[in-house]
Amino acid sequence: MDALSQCAETFYREFSAICGQHTPPKPRLRALIQGHQTLSDGIYQLGDDGAICRRQGQFMATFEDAYNYNNFSFLHTSCVLFFAVDKQAVKDDDGAAMCNLMLGSVCQRLIEHFTQQGLFARPFRSYDQFEVDSLTLDEEQRAEEMTYFGLLIGKNRAMQSLGAIK
Numbered sequence: 001m002d003a004l005s006q007c008a009e010t011f012y013r014e015f016s017a018i019c020g021q022h023t024p025p026k027p028r029l030r031a032l033i034q035g036h037q038t039l040s041d042g043i044y045q046l047g048d049d050g051a052i053c054r055r056q057g058q059f060m061a062t063f064e065d066a067y068n069y070n071n072f073s074f075l076h077t078s079c080v081l082f083f084a085v086d087k088q089a090v091k092d093d094d095g096a097a098m099c100n101l102m103l104g105s106v107c108q109r110l111i112e113h114f115t116q117q118g119l120f121a122r123p124f125r126s127y128d129q130f131e132v133d134s135l136t137l138d139e140e141q142r143a144e145e146m147t148y149f150g151l152l153i154g155k156n157r158a159m160q161s162l163g164a165i166k
Contacts (some may be wrong), residue, residue: 004064010113011046011106027103028145030136034060043136046081059135066131067124076120077154081110082136085148103149110151120156125149 011029029046033039042056064074073108083103090096107123125148132147 011110012156027099027148028084030054030082030084032059032063032136033078033083034058035078049165050139054138062125063132064134065127066135068126068128072122072152074152077152081151081153082132082147083149084137084141084145086144087146088144090146090148092117099148114153115156118156119153122152123149124152 002120019125031044031046031051032042033044034041039051040056041058043054043059044051045054046052060074060077060080067074088095090099104123106112107121111121111123127147127150129146132150133142136147137145
């Protein structure tokens with residue numbers, strides 16, 4: 001099983017475990033991939049069928065422009081996970097709070113998953129909503145969904161430097 005399929009499986013399993021019987025609409029998982037060993041650069045939808053390419057091309061620079069902080073380098077970021085949710089699920093404060101708690105908890109578990117593989121993972125929520133939705137969702141999906149949360153993933157350069165510290 002490749003890393004993306006394993007990530008999707010972990011995400012959906014953890015999301016279901018956290019939600020229990022109060023399962024809101026399941027977020028959809030999308031990935032912006034760049035420099036993967038076996039996948040072409042592009043935007044992928046991750047699910048039960050594995051990774052399905054929705055758009056081919058290099059989009060990391062486009063996303064970097066939509067990211068609201070200029071103090072983060074995307075040089076070593078090879079994957080950005082986006083969690084898309086139904087707009088109706090977050091239309092009120094209770095729905096938004098529930099979504100924040102669940103996705104935050106799932107992201108923490110995914111961070112642990114990627115850290116065990118020697119990668120870094122950093123959650124984010126601050127970006128240009130229109131730009132990221134246009135990048136990751138097609139026109140039909142944007143009518144009902146929105147990107148809601150994300151996770152930056154890449155090589156952990158600190159792990160390469162630890163030898164000098166030991």
